[in-house]
Structure formats: C-alpha cells, structure tokens
Amino acid sequence: MARGDQLLTTDHLCKAFRRGETTVEALRDIDISVADGEFVSIVGASGCGKSTFLRLVDGLTKPTSGEARIGGQPVRGPGSDRAFVFQQDRMLPWRTIEQNVGVGLEMHKVDKAARKATVAPLLDLVGLRGFESSYPHELSGGMRQRANLARALAVDPQVLLMDEPFASLDGQTREIMQAELLRIWSERQKTVLFVTHQIDEAVYLSDRVLVLTARPGRLKADVHIDLPRPRGLAVKRSPVFGEYVDTIWSLIEEEVKQSLSYEARAL
Amino acid sequence: MAADTGTHRGTTVDAGHPAEEPVTADPAGPATAPGGSRRRTSQRLLRPLKNQRARRAIGSLIVGAVLWELAARWAENPLFFPPLTDIWGRFLTLAGDGTLAENLAASFQEYGWGFLAAVLIGGGLGVLMAASRFARDVLDPWVTMLNATPVIALAPLFIVIFGLGLSSKIAIVFLVMLFPILLNTFIGLSNTDDDLVEAIRSYGAKGGQIYAKVKLPMALPQIVAGLRLALSHGLVGVVVSEFFGARAGIGMMIFTSAQTFDTNALYVGVIILGLTGVVLTYALLAVERRLARWRFQKEAS
Numbered sequence: 001m002a003r004g005d006q007l008l009t010t011d012h013l014c015k016a017f018r019r020g021e022t023t024v025e026a027l028r029d030i031d032i033s034v035a036d037g038e039f040v041s042i043v044g045a046s047g048c049g050k051s052t053f054l055r056l057v058d059g060l061t062k063p064t065s066g067e068a069r070i071g072g073q074p075v076r077g078p079g080s081d082r083a084f085v086f087q088q089d090r091m092l093p094w095r096t097i098e099q100n101v102g103v104g105l106e107m108h109k110v111d112k113a114a115r116k117a118t119v120a121p122l123l124d125l126v127g128l129r130g131f132e133s134s135y136p137h138e139l140s141g142g143m144r145q146r147a148n149l150a151r152a153l154a155v156d157p158q159v160l161l162m163d164e165p166f167a168s169l170d171g172q173t174r175e176i177m178q179a180e181l182l183r184i185w186s187e188r189q190k191t192v193l194f195v196t197h198q199i200d201e202a203v204y205l206s207d208r209v210l211v212l213t214a215r216p217g218r219l220k221a222d223v224h225i226d227l228p229r230p231r232g233l234a235v236k237r238s239p240v241f242g243e244y245v246d247t248i249w250s251l252i253e254e255e256v257k258q259s260l261s262y263e264a265r266a267l
Numbered sequence: 268m269a270a271d272t273g274t275h276r277g278t279t280v281d282a283g284h285p286a287e288e289p290v291t292a293d294p295a296g297p298a299t300a301p302g303g304s305r306r307r308t309s310q311r312l313l314r315p316l317k318n319q320r321a322r323r324a325i326g327s328l329i330v331g332a333v334l335w336e337l338a339a340r341w342a343e344n345p346l347f348f349p350p351l352t353d354i355w356g357r358f359l360t361l362a363g364d365g366t367l368a369e370n371l372a373a374s375f376q377e378y379g380w381g382f383l384a385a386v387l388i389g390g391g392l393g394v395l396m397a398a399s400r401f402a403r404d405v406l407d408p409w410v411t412m413l414n415a416t417p418v419i420a421l422a423p424l425f426i427v428i429f430g431l432g433l434s435s436k437i438a439i440v441f442l443v444m445l446f447p448i449l450l451n452t453f454i455g456l457s458n459t460d461d462d463l464v465e466a467i468r469s470y471g472a473k474g475g476q477i478y479a480k481v482k483l484p485m486a487l488p489q490i491v492a493g494l495r496l497a498l499s500h501g502l503v504g505v506v507v508s509e510f511f512g513a514r515a516g517i518g519m520m521i522f523t524s525a526q527t528f529d530t531n532a533l534y535v536g537v538i539i540l541g542l543t544g545v546v547l548t549y550a551l552l553a554v555e556r557r558l559a560r561w562r563f564q565k566e567a568s
Contacts, residue, residue: 058469078469090466094484094561103480104470135561155470 007036007191008057008159012066015052025216026052029066032210032219034191036158041194041202043252044212044220045259050195053217054161057193058084070159080108083152085162089144091136097123097147098132104155122150125184142173149181153188162194166201178204179233186230199252203227203244204236211251214259221251349531354538357531366520367535373515374505377433381440382501386494389445393452394478403453414446422508436508436516443504444497451493455486488562491555498547502540 013030016023026049034040042050055061057068059077068075091100102115123129126146166174196202202209211221339350361367396403422439429435459482509518517536524532556563
C-alpha cells in the first residue's frame with residue numbers, strides 16, 4: 001500500500017555499544033525503506049535492537065556505521081521532521097498537559113499564542129479537550145499516552161517514531177488506543193515507524209511488518225499486510241488476520257528462543 | 268530493547284537529602300485579582316487556625332510562654348531566668364531608643380549580602396560542577412574538604428583580615444551558607460531523570476534548554492533543601508562572627524548583654540533570632556509552594 005516516494009531509508013545501519021571491555025553488537029546492516037504515508041511496524045525478540053533502531057532514526061544516538069535518511073537528507077540529530085512517541089509517556093510532571101504538548105514547539109521558539117493555537121485542535125483530536133490545565137499525575141495512563149502522541153503531532157513531523165507506546169497500558173485501553181491511532185494516522189497522513197513486541201498489534205496497525213533477528217538485529221522478513229482499510233477491531237477476529245499473526249510468529253519463534261539462550265548465558 | 272550507554276553519575280558528596288520528587292517554576296499561574304488581594308491576605312493569615320496541626324503548634328507555644336512566665340516568677344532569679352514580661356519590657360526600651368534598629372540593620376545587612384553572594388557563587392559553582400566533569404573533578408576535593416571544616420572557626424581570622432565592620436561578617440556568612448547551597452544544587456542537578464532529558468532532546472532541546480526546562484525544575488526540591496540549611500547556618504554565622512568583635516549587630520548585643528548581666532536584652536536578641544529563623548523558613552517554603560504548585564496539589568489530593 002505504498003502511497004508515495006520512499007521517505008525514510010536506512011543504508012547499512014549498524015550499531016554497537018561498548019559495555020566495559022566488551023562490545024555488544026545491537027544492529028547489523030539494516031536496510032529498509034519506508035514510503036511516505038506508510039505504517040510500518042518492527043517486531044522482534046526482546047533485546048534485538050528495535051528501540052535502538054528507532055533512536056538511530058531519530059538521531060538520539062549515532063550509528064556505528066551506515067546512515068538513516070529522511071527525504072534523502074542524512075540524519076545528524078533530532079529534527080522537527082521526526083517526532084518520538086515514548087513507551088513511558090515522559091510528560092514533565094510540573095507542566096500542565098497543554099504545556100507538555102507544546103514543549104516541542106517551545107524548543108523551536110514558537111511563541112505562546114501560536115503554541116496554544118496548535119495544541120488546542122490536537123487535544124481535540126486525541127480526545128483530551130478539557131484537560132488543558134490538568135497535570136500529568138491527574139490523568140490515567142491511557143490519557144497520558146494520548147498526550148504523548150499529541151506532543152509528537154504538535155511539531156507536525158513527517159515521520160512518527162513510536163516505541164512500544166501502548167506496552168504499559170491495560171488490554172482494553174490498548175485496543176482502544178490502537179483504533180484511535182489508526183484514525184489519527186489516516187486523518188494526519190503521517191509516516192509511522194512503530195516498534196512493538198505484540199504481533200497482533202503490528203498486524204492490525206501496519207501496511208508492512210518488519211521482523212528482526214535476535215541480537216545482533218538484522219532484517220529477517222518484510223511482511224506485507226493486505227488487509228483492507230479502514231480496519232475496525234473486528235478484523236482481529238478474521239481468519240486472514242490469524243494467518244498473518246501465525247506467519248510472523250513462526251518467523252520470530254526461533255529468534256525468541258535464541259535470545260532466551262543469550263539471556264540465560266548472561267545469567 | 269537494547270541497553271544503551273547509560274552514564275550514571277556517581278554523586279560524590281551527599282548532604283543527606285534523598286532525591287525527592289521533581290518540581291519546578293511554572294510561570295502560568297492564575298493571576299490574583301488585585302481587588303481581592305487584601306481580603307485574601309487576611310484569609311491567608313487566618314487559615315492556620317483552621318488547620319489542626321497549626322492550632323496545636325500555636326497552642327503549644329502559648330502554653331510554653333505561660334509556663335515560662337509562671338516558673339520565672341516563682342524562681343525569682345531575674346539574672347538567669349527573667350519572666351517573659353520583663354523581657355518584653357526590655358524589648359520596648361531597646362526598640363524605643365533605637366538600639367535594636369541599629370543592631371538589626373547591621374545584622375540584616377551582613378546576612379543579606381552573605382546570602383546573596385552564597386546563592387550566586389554557590390549556585391553557579393553547583394551548576395558548573397553538574398555540567399562539567401572537569402570542573403567537578405577539580406573542585407570536588409576542595410568542596411569536600413571545606414565542607415567538612417567548621418568554617419565558623421575562621422571567624423577570628425576574618426576579623427583580623429577584614430576588620431570589625433560588615434565585611435568580615437559578610438565573608439563568614441557567605442562561607443557558612445556556600446556549601447549547603449553549592450552541594451545541593453550540584454546533587455539536585457546530577458540526579459535528573461535521563462528519560463525526561465532524552466524526551467526533550469528528541470524535541471530539539473540543547474544544553475541550556477535542557478537545564479532550564481528539565482534539570483533545574485527537577486532539582487528544585489533539593490535546592491530548596493540546601494537553601495533551608497543555608498538560612499539557619501547563616502543565622503549562626505552572623506551571631507558567632509559578631510561575638511568575635513563588631514560595632515553593631517544582634518550577636519554583639521547578645522554578647523555585651525551577657526557581659527553586663529543584662530539578661531533581658533540577651534533574651535530579646537535570642538528570641539529575635541529564633542523568630543527570624545521561623546519567618547525565613549516559612550518564606551522559603553511559600554516560595555517553593557508557589558513554584559511547585561503541581562506537587563503540593565498532588566500531595567493534597
């Protein structure tokens with residue numbers, strides 16, 4: 001379901017961490033390309049470098065070799081063409097929701113009136129109207145994740161980088177948030193790179209699901225999800241959906257086993 | 268998820284304040300309507316009476332004062348233990364002939380300038396040590412050593428160097444206030460939440476913005492704790508430095524009163540110091556409450 005040109009590409013992206021004397025290779029030779037407006041999920045065993053990959057694309061950490069490009073421009077650091085949605089909401093506890101959602105604009109020196117004007121419709125969009133002057137601790141986990149998403153949308157990025165944003169939510173809230181995300185995605189026409197360890201979540205949301213191997217993470221498979229859009233939650237009960245989940249699960253299974261054996265050795 | 272290069276800064280010196288919840292200055296407070304401010308003030312002053320803890324505290328002070336008065340009258344030893352009413356009388360004469368005002372002005376100036384210098388230099392060095400590993404490594408041994416030294420012992424030397432006037436006292440007040448402010452600023456800024464820093468970094472925040480928007484707000488409770496310590500250390504600094512020689516000041520008044528067996532005047536000085544400490548502490552807490560409204564709101568709920 002490619003909607004346009006390749007917006008995001010990575011070229012032999014590698015990342016290794018030094019940990020004391022040893023070097024841990026997290027990612028090896030990741031080559032992907034994501035079209036404008038595409039929703040792509042990344043799944044893999046824990047410790048395979050999914051989150052590291054997102055952080056490389058955001059420029060929060062530098063690759064050991066290779067590079068990521070947005071619209072042909074190499075990533076040198078965080079930029080307003082990308083926005084990160086974190087697993088933990090990471091709201092600043094001393095700021096109201098409105099001030100938190102506007103924080104990206106504030107960093108780019110947008111004045112207060114313009115920030116308010118941008119933030120208000122976004123709070124509407126994510127269903128937080130009326131909570132402008134609430135503090136994060138007054139909101140539920142699901143609501144804080146809505147604010148987290150609104151904060152990312154506020155800088156009007158081309159690419160949303162989402163790092164297991166629903167992992168800390170309860171099952172029901174998670175399902176609702178998935179549907180909400182699809183609605184917002186189709187309304188805002190963003191390109192999304194979505195990291196998750198929930199295979200059904202990846203299938204439900206995505207145009208493509210990328211499967212990474214266990215450490216060091218390499219691209220193992222690129223699964224196109226041909227389910228019609230818009231997708232209601234009912235699609236999760238369809239047999240095709242189940243087949244996709246099974247396919248991806250069998251791809252991941254041996255990787256999970258391998259990563260468990262890594263962990264066992266580390267113990 | 269891959270483990271990242273988490274750099275954990277070991278805090279070298281601990282002033283005994285566990286990391287508290289982060290707080291900050293938040294400018295967008297609801298403005299108080301200017302018309303209603305007078306009524307608000309009176310309500311605010313009466314508010315403690317509605318609070319059980321405050322009622323007990325005030326009641327306890329009143330009972331203590333009455334017991335003092337009765338015990339002193341029964342003991343009949345005005346040299347060691349004068350009744351509160353005699354002390355009050357002495358207060359009125361000292362206030363009336365201008366002695367008190369002169370002494371208060373001297374001590375107040377010493378305290379104020381010392382405090383200002385300690386906040387600027389202590390705060391500045393604290394930020395510097397938190398921001399630069401080099402600065403921390405170079406300054407740390409000095410800070411640790413001087414912090415462990417009772418700098419008040421330097422008071423006689425400072426009087427020799429700077430003379431009997433204000434400057435010797437300012438230097439001592441500055442020194443005793445410096446370290447609690449410096450250490451707590453440094454520790455507060457070092458213990459920031461890396462996740463929050465990364466979050467605003469992802470939104471394009473650079474060095475100065477990271478300090479202004481995350482690190483300082485988070486360090487605020489620790490900085491306030493340091494200021495609280497400094498406020499009381501500073502009072503001790505003023506008084507003790509004046510003991511070693513001064514032209515005026517509450518400490519000098521206390522010292523000369525003792526030498527002339529003017530016990531009432533001595534108590535006037537001591538009580539003024541105690542009340543000043545209470546007022547300063549509450550003023551500081553009020554400032555913190557204003558800067559960190561969200562936190563107090565959270566505690567209340």
